[in-house]
Structures are given as structure tokens and as C-alpha cells.
Amino acid sequence: MNGIHDLGGMHGMGPVDPETAEPIFHADWERRLFAMWMAAFACGIYDDNEFRHAIERMAPAEYLTTSYYEHWLIAMEQLMIEKGQFDATELAAAWPNASEGAA
Amino acid sequence: MQVLKAEDAVALFMTGGSARIDTNVTPKFKVGDTVVARNINPAGHTRLPRYLRGKQGTVHKVHGVFGFPDTMAHGQGETPQNVYSVRFTAQEVWGTDASPRDSLYIDMWDDYLDPA
Numbered sequence A: 001m002n003g004i005h006d007l008g009g010m011h012g013m014g015p016v017d018p019e020t021a022e023p024i025f026h027a028d029w030e031r032r033l034f035a036m037w038m039a040a041f042a043c044g045i046y047d048d049n050e051f052r053h054a055i056e057r058m059a060p061a062e063y064l065t066t067s068y069y070e071h072w073l074i075a076m077e078q079l080m081i082e083k084g085q086f087d088a089t090e091l092a093a094a095w096p097n098a099s100e101g102a103a
Numbered sequence B: 001m002q003v004l005k006a007e008d009a010v011a012l013f014m015t016g017g018s019a020r021i022d023t024n025v026t027p028k029f030k031v032g033d034t035v036v037a038r039n040i041n042p043a044g045h046t047r048l049p050r051y052l053r054g055k056q057g058t059v060h061k062v063h064g065v066f067g068f069p070d071t072m073a074h075g076q077g078e079t080p081q082n083v084y085s086v087r088f089t090a091q092e093v094w095g096t097d098a099s100p101r102d103s104l105y106i107d108m109w110d111d112y113l114d115p116a
Helices: A028-042 A048-056 A060-064 A068-082 A088-098 B006-015 B090-093
Strands: B032-037 B055-064 B081-089 B102-111 B113-115
Touching: A028 A048, A028 A068, A028 B006, A048 A068, A068 A088, B032 B081, B055 B102, B081 B090, B090 B102
Parallel strands: none
Antiparallel strands: B032 B055, B032 B113, B055 B081, B081 B102
């Protein structure tokens, strides 16, 4: 799809500014999300092409204002709903119980 | 349902997994062939960047057979086909203002290419 993810050749995005001493994860939730992604992938719930397309389907403004692993989170939530692992109501009910300290 | 066991996780992450498909598909192109990226604009997933559509390049390397993202992303099967590293000069992609010394090497599936 001709979406905002296909940035090649666009102007106005600012310089590429890589972090020095970039950590693998910037927060513990990213580490847990990475593990959940791999586990669900290994179970065959989705393939990586479906996952990439789920990121592409994000609203353009949301895509541009969220981080790399936020893209993963939003796409994974969408895919898990579409694959019948949980529904939107269950997800909304679970969020208030989420905390950075949860293992 | 298959599961990823904790004791297998480290090995999987450290070695990765190949997306190569072990089947013979005759490649449509060979190294040195001049090709043109198709002007396709699918509403679904594609790995063909917009800035390459209609551009001419040269096959640099034949990678072998892989699944086709455009069908795999939509549950339409692997559509196994050859993937190539195709060289596009910066001037072909961005015009004569671009450096004559620069090129892009982009992985391209057979279904993204026509003969030039």
C-alpha cells in the first residue's frame, strides 16, 4: 500500500540522528513485547509479512508520532484481535491492569 | 499449536531463521540483466518501494527462492519465486542532481520486475 511507512525520497523528516550507545530496549515493556512477539510468531499465529502490513495499516499521523516498539505494540494488538486470540473488549479491560512493573 | 519453549528461545534468537524456501523455481533473470521495476500500486502489502516503480536497474545477484510478501501478508500462500539484488543508480532513481557514484542495491522479487 502507498502508505506513510514508505518514506523513501520524502523531504522534511529531518536528519537521521542515531543515538550514541543506543540500548537494545529503552524500557522494560519493550523487552516483554519483543518476547511476546517471538512467542506468538513461533506459535504460527501470524507471519512477519502480516505483521508488517499491520504496521502499515496504522493511521498515518499515529505512525509518525509513535516509536518503533509502539508500532510493534499497536500492530500486534490489531493482529491478535484479527486472529481471534482476544477481542477488543478484553484488550480494553486488560489495559488498566498493565503496569511497567508487571512481569 | 506449536510453542516456543524457553530453553529453545536463546538458540532461535542467536541464529535466526531463514525465510528461504527449499524448492526449485527457474529464475526469470540472471546476473547482468537489465530490468524495470513494475509500476504496481497494490492496496495491500508490498516490498516494492514507491521510488523504484518504473525505474531501470541491473541484476547484481540472484539470492534464490523466497516467499512473496505481497501474497503471504494476506494469507494467499507463499508464491515461491526468485529474489534478486538489483542495482539502481542514484541518478536513475533521483535524477541528474544525484551523485554519479552512488547506487542502491534493493532486494526485488520476480513479480516486481519486467525485462527492460
